[in-house]
Amino acid sequence: MWLNVSNKDLPAQDRFPFWADLLSHELAPLTLSSTKATVDFPARASVLDLGSVRVVAFNSPPAHLRRTWADIRRADPGTYQLTFVSGTPLWVSQRRQDSGLVLGDMVLWDVSHPFEGAVPDQGRHVQSVIMQLPREELPLPPDKVHRLLAQPLSARTGMGAILARFMTTLDAYGRDCHPCDLSRLGAMALDLTGACLAQHLGAYDDLPAETRQQALLARVNAFIDHNLGDPDLGPADIAAHHHLSVRSLHTLFRQQGETVAASIRRRRLERCHADLTDPRLRRRSISAIAARWGFLRPADFSRAFRAAYGVAPRELRQVAPRGLPDTRRAALSDK
Numbered sequence: 001m002w003l004n005v006s007n008k009d010l011p012a013q014d015r016f017p018f019w020a021d022l023l024s025h026e027l028a029p030l031t032l033s034s035t036k037a038t039v040d041f042p043a044r045a046s047v048l049d050l051g052s053v054r055v056v057a058f059n060s061p062p063a064h065l066r067r068t069w070a071d072i073r074r075a076d077p078g079t080y081q082l083t084f085v086s087g088t089p090l091w092v093s094q095r096r097q098d099s100g101l102v103l104g105d106m107v108l109w110d111v112s113h114p115f116e117g118a119v120p121d122q123g124r125h126v127q128s129v130i131m132q133l134p135r136e137e138l139p140l141p142p143d144k145v146h147r148l149l150a151q152p153l154s155a156r157t158g159m160g161a162i163l164a165r166f167m168t169t170l171d172a173y174g175r176d177c178h179p180c181d182l183s184r185l186g187a188m189a190l191d192l193t194g195a196c197l198a199q200h201l202g203a204y205d206d207l208p209a210e211t212r213q214q215a216l217l218a219r220v221n222a223f224i225d226h227n228l229g230d231p232d233l234g235p236a237d238i239a240a241h242h243h244l245s246v247r248s249l250h251t252l253f254r255q256q257g258e259t260v261a262a263s264i265r266r267r268r269l270e271r272c273h274a275d276l277t278d279p280r281l282r283r284r285s286i287s288a289i290a291a292r293w294g295f296l297r298p299a300d301f302s303r304a305f306r307a308a309y310g311v312a313p314r315e316l317r318q319v320a321p322r323g324l325p326d327t328r329r330a331a332l333s334d335k
Contacts, residue, residue, distance in 0.1 A: 001182055002175040006044040016041040019060060026056055027081065027130070028111040029071040034063040035121060043125075048174045050186030054132040057171040062088065062119040062126060069114055080133045080145065082108050082193060084155060084164045087127035092117040097150040106153040106164060108197075110135070110146070129167045131189060139194040139211045144201055159196040162218050166192055192218055216242065217252055221263075228268050231294045235260045268293040269308050272301070276313055277320040286313050 005022060007015040019041055020032040026047060034041065043060035083090070089101035094115035099107045101120070109115045112135070119126040135142060155164035170185065177185065195215030198204045204212070220242055227233050238260065239249040253260050271293045275281050281289065287298045290313075295301035305313050 001049050001179055003047040004044070005047070006042075008042055008044070012040045015043070019043045023065070026054075027132075028067060028077055028079075029074045030065050030067040031071070032063055032065050034061060036061045036063075046171060046175075048170060049182065050170075050174075050189060051183040052134050052137055053186035053189045055167065055170045055174065055189075056130045056132065058128050058130070059087070059125050062121040064116075064118040066116045067111065067114055072112060072114070076112050077132075078135050079111055080108055080135055080138065081111060082106055082131045082133060082167075084129045084167050085126070088119055088122050088124040090117060090119050090126060090128065092150045094150040095146060099150045099152050102152045105155045106160065107150065108145075108148055108153065110142075110149055113149075115150070129171050131167055131193065133190060133193055137190055138197075139190065139208050140197055140201070140203065140206065144203060144206075145197060148197055148200055153196070153200060159192070159199050159215060159219070162222050163192045163196045165222075166218070188214060188218075191215060213252065217255070220249070220252065224264060225267065228264070228271060228293055231296050233264060233294065264294075265304065266308075268295065269305060272305065272313070273309065273316070276317050279320075282317075286317065289313075 007018045007022075010018055016032075016034065016036070022045060023032055024030055026045065041061055043058070045059070046057045048055040083092075084106050085102050086104060089103040090099075090107065091101050092099045092107050092109050092115060094109050095113055109117070135145075138145065154160045166189070170189075174182065174185065191211045191214035194207055194211050195204070195218075198207050207215075220238060223238065223241060224233070235246050235249055239246045242249075244252070249260060253263065256263065258266070272289055272295070275284070275289045275292070276286070287301075290296075290298060290301040295304070302313055305311075305316075309316065
């Protein structure tokens, strides 16, 4: 379900050919070229399977890639490639559209049509997370999606920011998920991508009701994460911000298997756990950490923390430098 690949152990002259073959295998047949091909080309990739969706993260030197009709006749997986770009800019050209230099945002292309792309040589590696999405499973018709090919898609606000964070989180933590959870994450990936593209197209109402519901849930979760430090955060404020009734909000959360209040408390406790085990925050008091994440009463915080993790906050901080037991996950019930 997860694969990590690097060419660092190969002789320098073999690294680029290995990487070119890897891209043709993991993305689609294409031609890769680079000014660094004959010198050295250290690169690595990780691949995560989510059922019909795949997430591939690349870190490599600058290169130029091209996919032709001849390549398409060799193999056509019928996928869109949605890429979040960091490290150094990337440009893509397809169907007479050109993205310009994209950095910190996303860009989409269709492997069933020829395309060209490159990373200018700026002395830095390109870091990209690519989500491969079956064209027939995306909840939007191809003629509308094609308007967004090789166009910069913002990853800084709205659904774009939520989707980009989802993609990078999958690369970082997806390997820790149970296999049965990965297919559910694949379905979420399709829904979030559909909602993001529909937002850019002004076609949100064209999405299936289930896709719109998943997108709404993602927006609500992002809002909660952003406002965890507010001690007054609760169902009424969350519902009002998203123009929902409180009853509708609770109905929305049933698919997550926990109530709104339990979700808020779990996330706050997870943030507190992370801060208590962070050596950079050793001088910050436990009460200050608790207050930072919305717990204003130390006694209530200590009681909730012990119930969740089986250890008091002070005890956790004392053992943190010597190595911690696995207390990352706990069942939190709504009381």
